[in-house]
Amino acid sequence: MVIDLQGSWTLLDGDNNKVCNVEIPGDIYTGLIDSGVKEDPYYGNNELDFQDLAKEDWVLQRSFNIEKLEDREVILDINSLDTYCDIYINRELVGKSENMFVPFKKNIKEKLVLGENKIDIKFHSAENRALELEKNHPYKLPYMILPLQSPARNYTRKVQCHSGWDWGPALMVSGIYNSIKINSYNQGVIESWDLDYKLDNSEVNINIIIEYRSLVKGSTSFNLYDGDIKTTYSRDVNVGLNIITINLNKGDVQLWWPNGYGDQPLYCFKLETLDEIKVKRVGFRDLEVISKEDKIGKSLYFRVNGVDIFSKGANWIPVDALPSRQSDDKYYSLIKDARDANMNTLRVWGGGQYEKDIFYDLCDEMGLLIWQDMMFSCSVYPADKEFLSNVESEIRYQIKRLKNHPSIGLWCGNNENVGALTWFEESRKDRDIYIIDYDRLNEGVLGKNIKKIDPNRAWWPSSPCAGEDDYSDCWHDDSRGDMHYWSVWHEGKSFDAYYDVIPRFCSEFGFQSYPSLDVVKSFAPEEELNITSPFMEHHQKNEKGNQIILETMSRYYRIPKDFENFLYVSQVQQSVAIKTAIEYWRSNRPTCMGILYWQLNDLWPVSSWSSIEYGGRWKPLHYQIKKIFEPVHLISYYKKDGSCSFSIVNDRLEDTLGDVKIDFKDFSGNSLWSKEFNITGVAQSVTKILDIDLESFDFNRTDGFFYISGGFEGRLITNTLFITEPKRCRINKCEISTVIEQRENGVSIKLLSNNPAFNVVLSSKDGSRFSDNDFTLLNGEERVIDVDGDIGLDDLNILCLNNSFI
Incomplete structure (x- = not known):
């Protein structure tokens, strides 16, 4: 028996008054919007009208029918409850949930009756619960403060950016996500199953490890399908949890590769018992994370099937602030856009969510390696017994769920929590107690469980960091591990500050732009089409965002003539900023072996660091990313010390031969100077083409621009280089x-x-x-x-x- 409880549910307020219907899976706020109770929070400043809702309790209820009760167990299985919930069957409490990242599973057979049954789920205000937990904690646990946000988010195990972020709205949604159903079992339940394997050339030895909770003692049959080939295994089991191991040898397998390095073959396995069927798709590859001491500091990069991978990609945030709007189409479009822009890596950022299955399935199919953060970000977190126990359940479930995806490259403990130890007055004054709390959570629960459940995949304690037991300043020290480099944005430095660092692996850096005019018009009427209008400023969540954009624009460009061109020039300067960093860091391979800019996507219409706007439109940056992330690319840059450099970078496994021409043209298009080269781009390296000392160059920097073009394997590559600020050029x-x-x-x-x-x-x-x-x-x-x-x-x-x- 399977009863699917998706569909229309009735929403009641805290006083049990009917409000509207809500489509499940989905969130309560979307139900209020779709029914006309509330206006869309993405328009204007309507977000403000949702702040009081975060303090409210809600009830979702519906009925279902039971025709027979012959099985031993009837399990209510809810994939995600957001967040503090009491679950009732026929008005009897059957359980509670306090973590949206852990499924709710409970045997409800004794509460059921033949015929009509009622399920009620009461959602308690996560904001109120967080404030209560904060009040009862013996000392303050600080977190990043924003102008509009829900407080004390670090006490709750829900999506951290639901409370608001410097690119997202404060919408403390609640709801039922992914799936909700009732399953019945007569013999037993597959709690989890893993495929651990070892490669030996084109053969693979697979250990299938099944956690099987048996309801009876005796012999149980497990049917394993390797593609269309079925093999039946019989095992004696006891009542309770049993660990079943099945060994399988598989020959002539093809290896899974990141995008740009090879194909992504996936093999389907199906496990069948009397009560249920489970399916996995697996890609076989040998993956290492290389982090070793060297003459520079400490390296960090992926090695897949013996090949050192230069990671090219972006940071990923949830696809929408409202879970009901996180459609499969949005996932497919965004991940395809990443692949089409020559990316091979995405970082699932720690202030968002462990993503839906479709995200990882698509990354498997499209060859995108995943840097997977655990969901902790920019805060000091509790380390009491109850919180740690809650987190342990979360981590054990999520790692078991995700570990068989070939796309998962690395488990990371959090986003910027090492830095948070020094951000706040409280943690600076009493550093020891906060470091102990950090270690209890990050190493004592996260690291310990991850290493035990998935010992063959790398554990990275935090982003940024320099590895285990190393608390280096990886915002400003580029020599060790992964770096977050934000000096060009948050500190207002010029674009050539990117030349001051050569990160070993830059997992965050970025520069903001305004959205396009069409996106602005989706949240602002004609009278609000001004950079500093109330609606525009409401959709700029970074306190200094407008100031930095405008100051940078005046530094590099002439002031645009109208609103549309203000938006356009902001997007151009964003593209130039990121291009400056990426081209320089790529030219310093293999010192630098990874570049993940902030950020790929938006979760509502907003001024942000994204390369793809809300709604899916590519900004100029994303088009530029597609070009500068090509496996073979012509790089050009100049430094204010007077040097100008041209080179070719080749990430491929074979050399490439081509003809390159470098022109210095005036702004009428006349060639003032040119050189031609026959160049071999050496495999997996950077080949210098030419350095020019601009101090002895015969032409004024304001008189023209460099235009570099080259033909490689039938593809024309071009690049343009200004050697002074564009505003100074004629x-x-x-x-x-x-x-x-x-x-x-x-x-x-x-x-x-x-x-x-x-x-x-x-x-x-x-x-x-x-x-x-x-x-x-x-x-x-x-x-x-x-x-x-x-x-x-x-x-x-x-x-x-x-x-x-x-």
């Missing part, structure tokens, strides 16, 4: 002509410009995806851009740096 206005032609699956746009046009960005009203964007269009060059959609000239908008100012 950039000409330009006229870009367009011709649109129909093709089989969309249209092609032919572009021509009378002068070199810089940072050309095409957009359309329907948010169409373009084959290229944020590029230089030379005069006399016909550039063809493909669009997967049917757009006309009236739908097309073209912006460029040349015409962004008066």
Whole structure:
């Protein structure tokens, strides 16, 4: 018997008055919005109207029918309850939940009756419970404070950014997520099953370890399907938990590779008993995390199937602030966008959530390695017995759930909690007690359980850090482990400050931009289309965000002529900032072996560090990422000491040969200086092409720009380099002509410009995806851009740096 309890539930307030219906799986706030009780919190400053809701209790209820009760156990199985809940069957309490990251499973057979039954789930205010826990704690546990947020979030085991973040709203949602059903069992329950394996060339030896809770004593059959091949194993079991081991040898397996290094073959295994069927897909690969002392400090990188991987990717936050809106389509689109931008790594950030199964399944399919944080971020956390016990249940469940995914590369304890030990006055004054608490939680519970459950995968205590038992300052020391480098944003340093560090693995850095005009119009009416309007400022959650964007803009660019161009130039400077860092750090391979920028996605419409806006539109940054993360890329950069450098980076496993031309052109497109080279890009390394001493260069830096182009294996690679701030350059206005032609699956746009046009960005009203964007269009060059959609000239908008100012 399986009873699916998804569908419409009745929502009651704390006084048991009916409010509306809520679709489950989903969250209560979305139910209030869909029923018209509340306005959408993403529009204007409607978020403020949801703050009092965080203090309310709610009840979700529905009925279901039972036709027979013949099995030994009837289990209520709820994947995720957010967060403090009492669960009732026919008005009798059957259990409580205090952690949204741990499923609720309870035998409810004795509470059921034949015919109609009622289930009620009472949700207690997580904010009220957090404040109560904080009040009763013997000393203060500080956390990052934001202008609008729910307090004391570090006491609750729910998504930390539900309380608000510097890119997200404070929406303390509650609800039932993923799945809710009633299962019946007669013989036993598969509590978990793992496939541990060892590779021997193209053969693999697999140990299948099953945790089986038997309801009877005797012989039980386990049917194992390796693809279509079925083998039956019989085992004697006792009542209670049994550990069953099945050995399987499998030959002629193909290895799983990260994106850009090979294919991602996945093998399907199915485990069947009398009561249930479980399915796993497994990719076989040999993965190591190399973190060793060397002459620089301490390395950090992934080695997959014997190949050292240069990690290229981004940080991942939840796909939407409202869980009901976290659709499968959004997951697919975002992960495909990451793969299509030549990424091979994503970091699941520790202030979000252990992601849904679809996320890891898609990463397996698309070859994206996962740096998996545990869900702790930017705080000091409790270390009392109750909290640690709660966390231990969470970690044991989540690691067992995820460990067989080939995409999981590393388990990380938290986000920035080592740094948090020094952020707050309380932890600085009494450092010992906070370090003891940190160690009890991070090593005593997280590290200990992870190493026991998954000993073959690396444990990394925190991000950033330099490894176990090392509390180095990995915000400012680039020599050890992973680094978070935020000086260019939070400290307001210029872009060339990226040249001051060469991280071994940079797992966070970023620069903000405003969203596009279409996204702004989704939350702001015409009268609010101003950078400092109330609605625009409400959708800027970083306190100094506008100030930093505008100060940086005045440092590098001429002030834009109107609101649309303000948004556009902010996105261009974001693209340039991240490009500056990535190209320089890639050129310093193998000292640096990993670059994960902050952040891939948004969870609501907002000014942020993302490369993909809420709704899925690529910012110029994401188009730029696609180019600068190519396995073979031409790199150019200049330093203010007067040096200019050109090189080719090749992440592939074989050399590549090509012809490269470096031009210095004036802003009418005339070549003032040029050199040509026949270059071999050596496999998995950086090959220098040319260094130029600009002090002895014959041309003024404001008179032109470098344009580098090269053909490698039939692919044209180009790059553009200004050697001073663009605002100082004598950039000409330009006229870009367009011709649109129909093709089989969309249209092609032919572009021509009378002068070199810089940072050309095409957009359309329907948010169409373009084959290229944020590029230089030379005069006399016909550039063809493909669009997967049917757009006309009236739908097309073209912006460029040349015409962004008066």
